[in-house]
Amino acid sequence: xxxxxxxxxxxxxxxxxxxVTMAQRNPQQAEYEEYAVQKLTTYLKTDxxxxxxxxxxxxxxxxxxxxxxSVNPEMRDVIATKTKRQNYxxxxxYTTDLKIDNLIRGYKFETVGAFDNFxxxxxxxx
Numbered sequence: 001x002x003x004x005x006x007x008x009x010x011x012x013x014x015x016x017x018x019x020v021t022m023a024q025r026n027p028q029q030a031e032y033e034e035y036a037v038q039k040l041t042t043y044l045k046t047d048x049x050x051x052x053x054x055x056x057x058x059x060x061x062x063x064x065x066x067x068x069x070s071v072n073p074e075m076r077d078v079i080a081t082k083t084k085r086q087n088y089x090x091x092x093x094y095t096t097d098l099k100i101d102n103l104i105r106g107y108k109f110e111t112v113g114a115f116d117n118f119x120x121x122x123x124x125x126x
Contacts, residue, residue, distance in 0.1 A: 022090035027113040029085050032094045035118045036079045036109070037072055044068045090114065099126055 027035075049064035083096040091114035099106030110122035 019090055022114060025114070025116045026087070026090060026092055027116055027118065029080075029083070029094075031116075032083065032085070032092075032111065032113055032118060033076050033079050036083070036094075036096060036111075037076045039120070040075055040079070041068050041072060094118075097126075 045065050045068050049068065078098070078100070079096060082098055083094055086093045086095075091112055094109075094111045094113060096109045096111070097106065098108070106126040108122070108124050108126055109120055111118050111120040
């Protein structure tokens, strides 16, 4: 019986330490916004910019990748206003609904934040 008490005590202390560590390392909204802007910029550069025909880029004389970098502050503002955070103390769930206009397809992202990291587990077109 004494061994079970010791094992239970060590387990309880371990769970408490893990909970406190997770609570301290639960990322904040500003960190998520930075993560989301970085991921969105990377996606737009690798997907949208690569699919833009070169003759069109030459015709209107713009650099798609530079354009994506220049709109980062605006992207952060949009993400900040379109994101809802559910804080569960030891982790957070961020839901970002990027539906801006009825003429442009929207996207919905769900991301979990824990241990100062993010994992986007759902990304769907609307």
